Amino acid sequence: AQSVAQPEDQVNVAEGNPLTVKCTYSVSGNPYLFWYVQYPNRGLQFLLKYITGDNLVKGSYGFEAEFNKSQTSFHLKKPSALVSDSALYFCAVRDGWGGKLIFGQGTELSVKP
Amino acid sequence: EAQVTQNPRYLITVTGKKLTVTCSQNMNHEYMSWYRQDPGLGLRQIYYSMNVEVTDKGDVPEGYKVSRKEKRNFPLILESPSPNQTSLYFCASSQRGEAFFGQGTRLTVV
Numbered sequence: 001a002q003s004v005a006q007p008e009d010q011v012n013v014a015e016g017n018p019l020t021v022k023c024t025y026s027v028s029g030n031p032y033l034f035w036y037v038q039y040p041n042r043g044l045q046f047l048l049k050y051i052t053g054d055n056l057v058k059g060s061y062g063f064e065a066e067f068n069k070s071q072t073s074f075h076l077k078k079p080s081a082l083v084s085d086s087a088l089y090f091c092a093v094r095d096g097w098g099g100k101l102i103f104g105q106g107t108e109l110s111v112k113p
Numbered sequence: 114e115a116q117v118t119q120n121p122r123y124l125i126t127v128t129g130k131k132l133t134v135t136c137s138q139n140m141n142h143e144y145m146s147w148y149r150q151d152p153g154l155g156l157r158q159i160y161y162s163m164n165v166e167v168t169d170k171g172d173v174p175e176g177y178k179v180s181r182k183e184k185r186n187f188p189l190i191l192e193s194p195s196p197n198q199t200s201l202y203f204c205a206s207s208q209r210g211e212a213f214f215g216q217g218t219r220l221t222v223v
Contacts, residue, residue, distance in 0.1 A: 099144030099207035
């Protein structure tokens with residue numbers, strides 16, 4: 001069965017420092033991986049996806065993610081964090097050919113000035 | 114503008130009183146689904162629909178019903194809500210790429 005794990009419930013970063021939000025996955029076949037962000041009282045917003053190709057994927061708001069097949073990881077990164085990046089981040093994998101997404105439990109990112 | 118619209122955004126109801134949460138998308142997507150979000154559990158799929166009149170259970174379907182009579186609409190029905198259905202609910206639609214989510218419905222059942 002497909003699954004996704006986000007090992008950190010919370011990540012704290014100082015503004016201007018690089019940030020990493022971790023995600024590992026377990027899938028049969030080729031993984032279709034996604035990152036979403038949820039701001040308070042808002043829905044989920046798509047950040048980026050990996051389907052195939054380059055292992056470094058660039059997305060919205062300056063975020064990028066690195067796909068590592070050998071480590072089955074898809075960590076979200078940003079070179080310089082902003083206070084406005086503070087939010088709840090979800091990693092997800094698409095299950096099969098339909099639209100079902102399997103989500104990790106979420107990581108709360110807190111960026112302090 | 115591509116949109117998934119859910120209503121209502123907030124709802125407080127009593128145990129056993131039937132309710133419907135509406136969901137509509139304007140992207141002509143075939144695939145639609147409902148998720149519930151609970152702290153520490155992420156989002157879990159309740160029901161999904163591959164197309165009009167085609168629906169199936171997700172991971173946590175107990176206590177919920179859905180229908181898909183038109184491509185754009187996918188309402189979630191709670192025939193007899195119970196307190197353990199207090200949660201944040203999201204509707205989503207997708208074609209083959211990323212999913213688009215509604216703003217969420219925060220439901221409290223007392």
